[in-house]
Each structure stands twice: as C-alpha cells, then as structure tokens.
Amino acid sequence: VLVATLLVEIGLMLLLTLIVYVAVGRTLAPLEALRRELALRSPDALTPVSEERAPMEVRRLVHSVNDLLRRIAEAVAAQRRFVADAAHQLRTPTAALKTQLELAERAADPAALREGLAQVHSALDRNIRLVNQLLALARAEPGGLDAQVREPLDLVQVARGVAETWVPRALARDIDLGFDATDVALPIVGDAVMLGELLGNLLDNALRHTPAGGSVTVAVEPSQTAGAKPAVLLRVDDTGPGVPEAERERVFERFHRVLGRGSPGGAGLGLAIVREIAHAHGGSVTLGSAPGGRGTRVDVLLPRRPPEVAPAGA
Numbered sequence: 001v002l003v004a005t006l007l008v009e010i011g012l013m014l015l016l017t018l019i020v021y022v023a024v025g026r027t028l029a030p031l032e033a034l035r036r037e038l039a040l041r042s043p044d045a046l047t048p049v050s051e052e053r054a055p056m057e058v059r060r061l062v063h064s065v066n067d068l069l070r071r072i073a074e075a076v077a078a079q080r081r082f083v084a085d086a087a088h089q090l091r092t093p094t095a096a097l098k099t100q101l102e103l104a105e106r107a108a109d110p111a112a113l114r115e116g117l118a119q120v121h122s123a124l125d126r127n128i129r130l131v132n133q134l135l136a137l138a139r140a141e142p143g144g145l146d147a148q149v150r151e152p153l154d155l156v157q158v159a160r161g162v163a164e165t166w167v168p169r170a171l172a173r174d175i176d177l178g179f180d181a182t183d184v185a186l187p188i189v190g191d192a193v194m195l196g197e198l199l200g201n202l203l204d205n206a207l208r209h210t211p212a213g214g215s216v217t218v219a220v221e222p223s224q225t226a227g228a229k230p231a232v233l234l235r236v237d238d239t240g241p242g243v244p245e246a247e248r249e250r251v252f253e254r255f256h257r258v259l260g261r262g263s264p265g266g267a268g269l270g271l272a273i274v275r276e277i278a279h280a281h282g283g284s285v286t287l288g289s290a291p292g293g294r295g296t297r298v299d300v301l302l303p304r305r306p307p308e309v310a311p312a313g314a
Contacts, residue, residue: 030054034062046073093130097123133269136197137276152305153192154185155232156220162199163218170207176215177207186222186232187305190281198277201270202236202298209240210295223301230304231283239295248287274300 034054048066051059100123104116163179170177199218206216216238223233243251252275271285278285283302290297 031058034058038065046070046076093123093127097127130269133201133273136194136201137269137273150189150191153188153190153195155188155195155234155302156181156184156186158192158195159199159218159220159234162196163203166200166203166207170216173207173210174212175207175210177203178215178217179219180217181220186220188232188281188302189305190302194277194280198274198300199234199236201273202300205270206236206238206240206296210238211240214239214295222304232302232304234300234302236298237290237295239290242289242294242296243287251287252285271298274298278302 031054034049037049046069048069049062051062051066054062097120100116100120104113104120107113107116159181160179163177167177203216203218210216216236219233219235219237221233221235223231252271271287275285278300281302283300286299286301288297288299289295
C-alpha cells in the first residue's frame with residue numbers, strides 16, 4: 001500500500017513539475033524576448049522599448065528603462081552638438097591665428113612686428129575665452145552637471161564674490177559696477193562653480209556692451225516662482241543699448257549675435273551657457289529692459305532651499 005501510494009505521489013509531483021515548468025516558461029516568454037531584444041541592440045540604438053509586449057508585472061520596469069534611454073539619448077545628442085560646435089567655432093580663429101603669426105614673422109619693421117604680436121596676443125585671448133565657454137557649455141548641458149557636487153549655498157555670498165572679481169575690469173572700462181542685496185542669507189542648492197560661471201557670463205555681456213560712463217548692477221533678492229514656491233532672484237541690469245524685443249528669445253541660441261551689437265571677443269555663447277546652467281538648477285532666465293527703458297535686464301530665478309538647513313559657509 002505504501003509503495004503504491006508513493007508511486008502515485010511521485011507521478012503527481014512529476015506532472016505538477018511539468019505543468020509549472022510549461023506555465024512559467026510561457027509566462028516569462030515575453031520577458032525573455034525583451035531580454036534578447038536588449039542584448040542584441042547596438043550601442044547607438046537608443047529608441048524606446050515597446051511596453052505593450054512586456055508582461056503587465058514588468059511594464060513599470062520597461063517604462064523606467066525607456067526613461068533611462070531617453071536621458072542617455074539627450075546626453076549623447078548634447079555631446080555630439082558640443083563636438084560639432086567646437087569644431088566649427090575653433091577652425092576659423094585657429095586659421096586666422098596662424099595667418100597672423102605668418103605675417104608677424106615676415107615683418108621687417110620692429111613697430112610692425114610689435115603690432116603683429118599684439119594682434120596675435122589678442123587672438124589668443126579670444127581663443128582662450130571661446131574654449132572656456134565651450135567647456136562651460138558642455139558641462140552645463142543635460143548630463144553634464146554631477147548631482148554630487150551640489151551643496152547648500154548662500155546665493156548672496158556667491159554673487160558678491162563673483163562681482164568683486166569683475167570690479168577691476170569695470171574700473172578699466174570706466175563703468176560703475178554695483179551690488180545690491182540684503183544681509184539675510186538666501187539659501188539654494190547648487191554648484192558654486194557653475195553658478196559663478198553663470199553670473200560671470202552675465203557680467204561679461206553687460207560690461208562688453210555698456211559704454212564708458214555707464215553702470216552695471218547685480219542684485220539678489222527673494223522672490224516667488226510661478227507656482228508660488230519660494231525662489232531667489234539673481235538680476236543684472238546695465239545701461240547698454242539693450243536687446244530688441246524681437247531678439248530676446250533668439251539671443252539664448254548658441255552663436256547668435258544681435259546685429260549692430262558685435263563686440264570684440266564675443267562668440268554668442270554667454271546667454272546660452274546662462275540658460276543651460278539655470279535649467280540644470282531647476283530655474284529659468286528672462287530678458288527684458290532695464291528701468292527707464294534703457295539697457296538690458298536679465299532675471300535668473302532659482303528655487304530656494306527650505307530654510308531649516310543652514311547653507312554652507314553661512
């Protein structure tokens with residue numbers, strides 16, 4: 001009796017094992033097909049994976065994979081744009097620099113040689129500025145900013161420190177550079193180096209286009225976002241010629257310059273870098289007219305950090 005019962009139980013166990021094996025295999029077949037599809041993809045294939053063919057239980061996982069592929073595609077596209085822009089923008093000034101060096105070598109008059117070397121020096125300064133801006137743009141693009149380098153900051157201290165470094169250049173151009181902010185800390189979370197690059201580009205544009213005897217003012221004050229959330233406003237006003245209303249959106253495009261406002265050394269990258277850095281910090285940038293309708297006003301709105309955490313260095 002025991003042997004007969006054992007044989008029946010063994011048969012039932014084998015039958016149940018076969019049923020489970022077939023059922024699990026059929027259930028996981030779509031997941032196995034998804035695995036093969038991902039394994040056979042080339043590194044350049046960043047198109048989304050079809051969610052309809054995936055089992056209901058793993059569709060959220062497939063959705064997360066598609067979101068990751070989308071972000072990787074954005075980072076790759078940004079890198080390709082950077083390489084194309086760098087190649088395009090560096091080719092012409094490098095060729096011009098070579099030409100200026102050849103002319104300086106042929107100069108027989110010491111005065112002509114000094115003038116040629118001065119032109120070479122000026123061209124090198126423009127090239128260095130262009131390379132620095134291209135590198136800043138590459139770091140500010142999607143995927144370029146590392147979340148680990150962001151830390152609690154007092155935007156008032158960051159802005160004051162950057163403004164102080166631009167005072168000698170403002171004095172050299174006979175421009176009054178002012179700073180207006182409260183003594184109360186305005187905390188945010190961000191990358192101090194990139195925020196300094198943001199304000200540096202705004203001051204470079206303002207000082208470049210403001211005539212001698214004019215003024216540039218940096219202001220930091222509390223504000224509100226469109227959703228009534230606390231924010232910090234970083235503002236730069238100048239008394240330059242201003243930007244026509246029709247051009248106020250296009251000036252944020254890379255290498256775009258307003259006709260009639262060309263200035264030595266400008267590459268049309270400053271405001272593009274400002275927008276990328278602001279967006280990377282969850283903020284926004286708007287362009288308008290300075291008080292009195294003369295000059296340019298640039299407003300950078302950044303989300304404010306909750307006040308219960310003290311900013312670094314405060």
